[in-house]
Each structure stands twice: as structure tokens, then as C-alpha cells.
Amino acid sequence: MIRLDCWHPVARSVDLRAQPIGARVGDAEVVVFRGADGRLGALNDRCPHRGMRLSLGTVQPDGCLACPYHGWAFAPDGAGRCPATPALTPRAPTWDVVERDGAVWVKRGGPAHFPDLGGRGWAPVTVLRHRAKAPLELVLDNFTEVEHTGRVHAFFGYAEADLAAVETRVEARDDAVRVYNRGPQRDIGRALRGLLGIRPGDHFVDDWTTRFAPVHVCYDQYWIDPATGAPRPRRLRVAVVFVPAGPAVTDLFTFVYTNGGGGLGAQLTDRLLRPLLVGFTDLEVRLDLRLVSRLADRDTALTGRRLGRFDRVLGEHRRRIDRLYRRPREVE
Ligand code: FES
Numbered sequence: 239m240i241r242l243d244c245w246h247p248v249a250r251s252v253d254l255r256a257q258p259i260g261a262r263v264g265d266a267e268v269v270v271f272r273g274a275d276g277r278l279g280a281l282n283d284r285c286p287h288r289g290m291r292l293s294l295g296t297v298q299p300d301g302c303l304a305c306p307y308h309g310w311a312f313a314p315d316g317a318g319r320c321p322a323t324p325a326l327t328p329r330a331p332t333w334d335v336v337e338r339d340g341a342v343w344v345k346r347g348g349p350a351h352f353p354d355l356g357g358r359g360w361a362p363v364t365v366l367r368h369r370a371k372a373p374l375e376l377v378l379d380n381f382t383e384v385e386h387t388g389r390v391h392a393f394f395g396y397a398e399a400d401l402a403a404v405e406t407r408v409e410a411r412d413d414a415v416r417v418y419n420r421g422p423q424r425d426i427g428r429a430l431r432g433l434l435g436i437r438p439g440d441h442f443v444d445d446w447t448t449r450f451a452p453v454h455v456c457y458d459q460y461w462i463d464p465a466t467g468a469p470r471p472r473r474l475r476v477a478v479v480f481v482p483a484g485p486a487v488t489d490l491f492t493f494v495y496t497n498g499g500g501g502l503g504a505q506l507t508d509r510l511l512r513p514l515l516v517g518f519t520d521l522e523v524r525l526d527l528r529l530v531s532r533l534a535d536r537d538t539a540l541t542g543r544r545l546g547r548f549d550r551v552l553g554e555h556r557r558r559i560d561r562l563y564r565r566p567r568e569v570e
């Protein structure tokens with residue numbers, strides 16, 4: 239069982255309109271809804287009357303969520319009313335809910351530090367949501383090594399022929415694991431190079447840090463002149479939050495940011511680049527998820543696997559997931 243007392247994203251802001259949205263976080267089911275006045279609510283997705291899914295209900299003009307079965311309705315604070323028996327005052331268990339970084343986040347109990355995704359200097363580009371049909375650890379494995387990128391990805395990462403020259407360094411701290419990768423940028427064509435403001439022969443740096451409650455990775459991506467080591471102006475920040483939604487299902491929320499690039503024509507290139515960043519990120523995540531859904535072996539244990547130099551993080555991640563994120567009774 240995972241910790242529910244840390245913030246998990248459960249819906250993109252743009253998707254939460256008049257209809258409530260149900261989501262699963264670990265073993266728990268939650269419904270989030272938004273009243274006409276914008277007030278958010280998050281309740282257990284189970285009517286306290288006879289167990290109907292509240293996420294199939296409707297939001298009333300007063301901002302209460304009405305159950306589709308017998309019409310009992312619940313306010314964001316959980317207080318319920320029962321139209322057929324007004325003297326009855328049912329309650330629905332509530333979750334803490336906030337809207338931040340373009341997503342709706344929930345937690346149950348406990349003060350929790352909010353994950354630092356974008357922050358100062360980063361302009362948000364998009365938030366994407368995907369579902370992986372694989373356990374958390376195996377999805378995270380894929381998202382935290384670059385060895386697959388030449389073979390699997392269309393634009394992202396390093397060409398297969400260059401992988402032997404890619405430098406990868408792991409820095410494991412108590413509550414975080416950082417991986418720094420640097421190597422030749424793969425050929426992405428002149429137009430895209432121009433939009434990113436990079437030159438042929440530039441090196442691509444992918445410097446990411448994984449944290450564990452919730453499990454999320456912040457990727458800082460930029461290009462450098464290999465001769466001088468000087469960075470080009472454009473930088474990208476991609477943050478992916480991994481939400482276990484069952485033993486073999488993981489929901490991913492991907493937050494994309496850019497720094498604006500700087501220099502002459504930055505505004506124009508920014509306008510052209512943004513839709514491309516949305517499309518490319520969506521494509522690349524889908525390529526990863528198609529791959530991990532086809533693994534022959536869904537066992538998350540690493541015993542018996544023959545691991546390579548890019549796989550050192552796999553064990554570091556598992557130890558921290560067990561210690562910082564899963565409840566003790568699941569720790570082996
Ligand atoms: S089950 Fe929800 S009102 Fe009856």
C-alpha cells in the first residue's frame with residue numbers, strides 16, 4: 239500500500255469541468271469535482287448510503303455532488319443531505335484537494351510538502367496525462383535510463399551509435415537520486431535544431447532528479463557547446479509524476495516547461511516551438527508506455543537480472559520507494 243498523505247495529481251485542471259472525475263491512488267478511490275463557483279471537492283468515490291460511485295454523479299448548482307443512485311448530495315466538506323429524509327445528515331469522507339501547476343492534487347491526512355515541479359523562471363507549456371499498463375517500478379525504470387532512447391524514441395535522447403560515448407553519473411542521496419547524462423545530440427533535423435537554438439555537434443544534457451513521495455522525476459534538459467562546455471540559451475524542464483493506480487497500472491502526469499530561450503526572435507521561436515513540444519512529449523511518452531506494456535516479465539524484483547551501466551538507479555529507486563513511499567507492511 240502506498241502513502242496517501244502526500245500530494246498526488248488525479249486530474250488535469252482543463253479536464254475538470256462540470257463532470258466529476260474519479261481516480262484511483264494506490265488502493266483508494268477518490269472523486270474530485272468543481273462547483274460553478276470554482277470550489278473544489280474531493281471525497282471517497284463511494285456513496286456512504288449504498289456504495290454507489292459518486293464519480294458517476296452530477297454537480298448541483300450549489301456545488302454539492304449528487305449521487306446517481308438515490309440523489310443524496312455531498313458538499314466539498316463532506317456534509318450530506320438526503321432529499322427523501324431531510325432529518326438524515328450523512329457524511330462522506332473527504333480528502334485534501336488543491337489545484338496547482340495545471341492539475342488537481344489530493345492527499346489524505348498529514349502535512350505534506352508539495353512537489354517542486356516548475357517554479358521561478360519556468361514558463362508552463364502543457365500538462366499531459368497518460369496511463370501505463372505496468373507497475374510503478376517498471377515504468378519508472380524506463381523513465382530513468384537513456385539506453386533505450388536511441389531505439390525507442392523519435393526525437394528524444396541519444397542515437398544508438400553514440401550510446402557508448404554517453405556519460406552517465408548517478409548521485410544517490412537520502413531522499414533523492416540524481417542522474418546526469420551527457421552525450422552527442424542525435425540528428426533531429428535542421429528546422430528543429432533552429433527552433434531550439436542548437437548547432438550540429440552540440441551535446442545534449444539530461445540532468446534529472448527522482449524524489450519519492452509522491453514518486454516524481456524532474457528532468458532539466460539543455461544543450462552545450464562541446465568545445466567550451468557553454469550552455470545554449472534554451473532549456474526545458476519536464477516533470478513526470480507517477481501515480482500507482484493499481485498493482486499493474488500507473489498514471490503519469492507530465493508537466494512541460496521552457497525558459498523562453500532568450501535572444502533575438504525568442505518570442506517567435508517560442509510560439510512555434512510550444513505546439514511541437516506538446517506533440518513530441520505526447521508522442522515520446524506514448525512510445526515508452528507502449529513498450530513497458532509489452533514486457534514479458536512484470537516482476538518488479540531485480541534479482542536474477544543482468545544489469546548494465548545505465549541501470550544503477552533501478553535498485554536505488556526501489557530502496558527509496560520502499561522506505562519513503564510504500565507503507566511498511568509492504569516492505570520486503
Ligand atoms: S447509493 Fe448513493 S444515494 Fe443511495
Ligand SMILES: [Fe+2]
Pocket residue numbers: 380381386387390391522526
Ligand atoms: Fe523513454
